[in-house]
Amino acid sequence: MEYDENGVSIVPADLKKEIFEEARKDFRYEEYVRGCLNCGVCTGGCPPHRFFDFSPRIVLQKMKSKDPELIWTMMDEYVWACFQCFTCAMICPFLNSPGGVIAILREIAVRRGFESAKKVLKPYSRVLLKLTAYGNQLSPDMIQPDFFPDWGPHIGYASTDLSVKRKAIPMPTLQVTNLAWDVAPETMKELYDIFDEAGVFKIIESVDPSLYEIIQDIVDDVRSS
Amino acid sequence: MSENILVIGGGPAGLNAAIMLSELGVNVALVERDSFLGGNPKKFKYKFLFPDMQPADNVIGELIKKAESGGNIKVYYSSEVSDFKENGKKFDAVIKSASGSETKTFDSVIVATGFEHFDPARDAKYSYQLFDDVIDIKDLERMMGENNFVRPSNGKPPKKVAFILCVGSRDRHVGNQYCSRVCCTVSVKQAIEMREHFPDCEAYIFYMDIRTYGFFEDLYWKAMEEHDVQIVKGRIAEITSGPDNTVVCKGEDTLLRGPFEIPFDMVVLASGMEGGPQSPEISSKLGIELDEHGFLKPENVTLSPFKSNKPGVFLAGACTGPKAISDSITEGAAAAMNAYTYAVKNR
Numbered sequence: 001m002e003y004d005e006n007g008v009s010i011v012p013a014d015l016k017k018e019i020f021e022e023a024r025k026d027f028r029y030e031e032y033v034r035g036c037l038n039c040g041v042c043t044g045g046c047p048p049h050r051f052f053d054f055s056p057r058i059v060l061q062k063m064k065s066k067d068p069e070l071i072w073t074m075m076d077e078y079v080w081a082c083f084q085c086f087t088c089a090m091i092c093p094f095l096n097s098p099g100g101v102i103a104i105l106r107e108i109a110v111r112r113g114f115e116s117a118k119k120v121l122k123p124y125s126r127v128l129l130k131l132t133a134y135g136n137q138l139s140p141d142m143i144q145p146d147f148f149p150d151w152g153p154h155i156g157y158a159s160t161d162l163s164v165k166r167k168a169i170p171m172p173t174l175q176v177t178n179l180a181w182d183v184a185p186e187t188m189k190e191l192y193d194i195f196d197e198a199g200v201f202k203i204i205e206s207v208d209p210s211l212y213e214i215i216q217d218i219v220d221d222v223r224s225s
Numbered sequence: 226m227s228e229n230i231l232v233i234g235g236g237p238a239g240l241n242a243a244i245m246l247s248e249l250g251v252n253v254a255l256v257e258r259d260s261f262l263g264g265n266p267k268k269f270k271y272k273f274l275f276p277d278m279q280p281a282d283n284v285i286g287e288l289i290k291k292a293e294s295g296g297n298i299k300v301y302y303s304s305e306v307s308d309f310k311e312n313g314k315k316f317d318a319v320i321k322s323a324s325g326s327e328t329k330t331f332d333s334v335i336v337a338t339g340f341e342h343f344d345p346a347r348d349a350k351y352s353y354q355l356f357d358d359v360i361d362i363k364d365l366e367r368m369m370g371e372n373n374f375v376r377p378s379n380g381k382p383p384k385k386v387a388f389i390l391c392v393g394s395r396d397r398h399v400g401n402q403y404c405s406r407v408c409c410t411v412s413v414k415q416a417i418e419m420r421e422h423f424p425d426c427e428a429y430i431f432y433m434d435i436r437t438y439g440f441f442e443d444l445y446w447k448a449m450e451e452h453d454v455q456i457v458k459g460r461i462a463e464i465t466s467g468p469d470n471t472v473v474c475k476g477e478d479t480l481l482r483g484p485f486e487i488p489f490d491m492v493v494l495a496s497g498m499e500g501g502p503q504s505p506e507i508s509s510k511l512g513i514e515l516d517e518h519g520f521l522k523p524e525n526v527t528l529s530p531f532k533s534n535k536p537g538v539f540l541a542g543a544c545t546g547p548k549a550i551s552d553s554i555t556e557g558a559a560a561a562m563n564a565y566t567y568a569v570k571n572r
Contacts (some may be wrong), residue, residue: 038479039479039507040459040460040477040479041461041476041477042477043462043479044460044476044477045350045460045462049484050484055477057477093395093398094397095398101505212482
């Protein structure tokens, strides 16, 4: 990928136009993008704005400009700075939703397997695996000191003797360590159908092909059991 | 036999309508819900009026004096129209007051029920009522009127004051999409007043658009050029408490600073105008239309802004939308002329 002097990736103008059209056609677009007075209340209340060069007001203004060039400048990094807390949507006097616009643009980036999406999703591959293969997000065996140095001095103790500690929880489905709870195969099969229908597996294939293969192995095993 | 006309509401519009009709020899029944005349300007002790900073008493006091000095005006204090019926082209109304109910037939009616100040406590981001030093324009007007301009938290004079525009106006969250029209000018007037009387106190105005329409623009320029009022573009997202007993305004300066958090000794919220509970009440009682903003709806907003949809019932002042006092007085006269014409035609 090549970048221009402003750090924006260089792509054909047609692609930029396509991205804009795709966003415009989203069923949420009309609800998220209304009038704007540039009052800045969204950016004033925006938590990431305190840490990054990120402004929900700019997001909405660029979207309203209907200029594919301007909208593309957000696709590499900008859209990933948002916390998706929707404070902006809560305080905008017009009831705009800059956070919602971000969601639309991010979904486009993921669906199309853009480099930026791949980069951002890489650290989440373990979560993605658990989520799509088992319907869980975090499991006890993911709690390892190396991964969570910010969890304080007790992380070492918390990550040992997991199966004993889990047995102390008086709920039968919680006595596993590789999952948050024991998921029935029927539940998993239903989940896979939903992911198939919703195109989730396809999206994972486009952003992380090797992760997709691992997930598909598990899916095939469960489905044939 | 002279005409009988009912005027509901004793603010600037109702007072002027009653006075003009009285001068024409009409018997006027002036129904006022409060125990005094003068409406919101009197109730909240407005001190100086824009644009020429003349004492409010010169205007409101004069009107009250004229209305109360007898003539053909009968004022019903602390009273309301409890029942209202059409009677051919005339109207039968029951006026209820402390001294009982009185039924009378009127040739025409003028509704001048006015507005209510928006209650800023309804918009939580401004922390009104949470912090003592967050007040609104009517509070400041009263403070100035009582010569008591100090921080409510500690009784000391403030050194840095923020004025925040569009509170309760132009905001779908609070249900008021309209501009309240006068708050920009009132805030600029108050900032000038403050800088004149307390030159040690800095003034900031946070705005989305400054709408000091027409000649009121002079005040806006004067505030910048003669009184060094800081004008910052950006709506305030949140008011929090800060160190040393300050209140912190957080927002985005969309032209210059970017994000900011500035501590102030006092914050003045330019709360807008609303139709209040009286507008739907009078609308259903008299059978006249309410608009989508919660104010009374004129028959034709351009051709006859002082007429309701019901022949014989006329509208004046802020009951049809946010309005300056001068506009209300003008409309009072216009409604009086129309109510008189209707009464004479149907005598």
